[in-house]
Amino acid sequence: MAGTVNRSLPGKVDGRLAAPLAWLFALRCLVCGEPGANGRDLCASCHSALPWQGPACLRCALQLPQAGLCGDCLQAARHKGGPALDETHAAFEYAFPLDRLLPRLKFHRDFAAGRVLAQCMAERYASLPRPDALLPVPLHRARLRRRGYDQALELAKPLARALSLPLLDDVLHRHKTTTAQSRLDADARQRNLRDAFAVAPGAKLPAHVVLLDDVMTTGATLHAAARALRMAGARRVDAWVCARVA
16 A cells, blocks of 8 residues: 555546635535535535544554554554654545545645645644644655655645644754655665654754644654654654555
């Protein structure tokens, strides 16, 4: 599954053309093309049919029969000490239409898709413990120059506004160029991200921060970023992602 994440091309969602300029006109559902509802480019039917995540592991966000800790996370806590992440939450499973909408945001500048997904994330995360600040997982500056924008930041900005949370987008930096994670297995992902993140010198982190990213596969990126934040003084680090790969 990991090898197929983020590879869909621009074009159609559920047989209809997506509408990157939908904000110029009346709200239209980005999934089916019907009129949008509740101030979103998403109709009520498609909103309810989204692959909302059910009960999941509180540490790695893998779906479970009931909320708690999965066996792997329990074992890791016993043998490796305290985790880098206190809690991880995913709004969705990485399934249709998330597997179309997220790549459109990530690779094809479909910011309308990003706004819709951030609105849905705000619904899901409004009831979680409130952090002191939200930090998007940054791209390396070379990749940012090539892409022209950071998809995690494009999700974080409307989410922070919706939940009235401070957004710290200039504190955490990715100072090591890494191979694209989607090309690597789980062990290689961890090696690839060793010492990849650092907190800006002199930056003062609040006690409770949340990392925000688009897709979680193995969690290697989030854990590497969380370790950097803990070394810089954060006492609690959670992660919120838009979608979790099963």
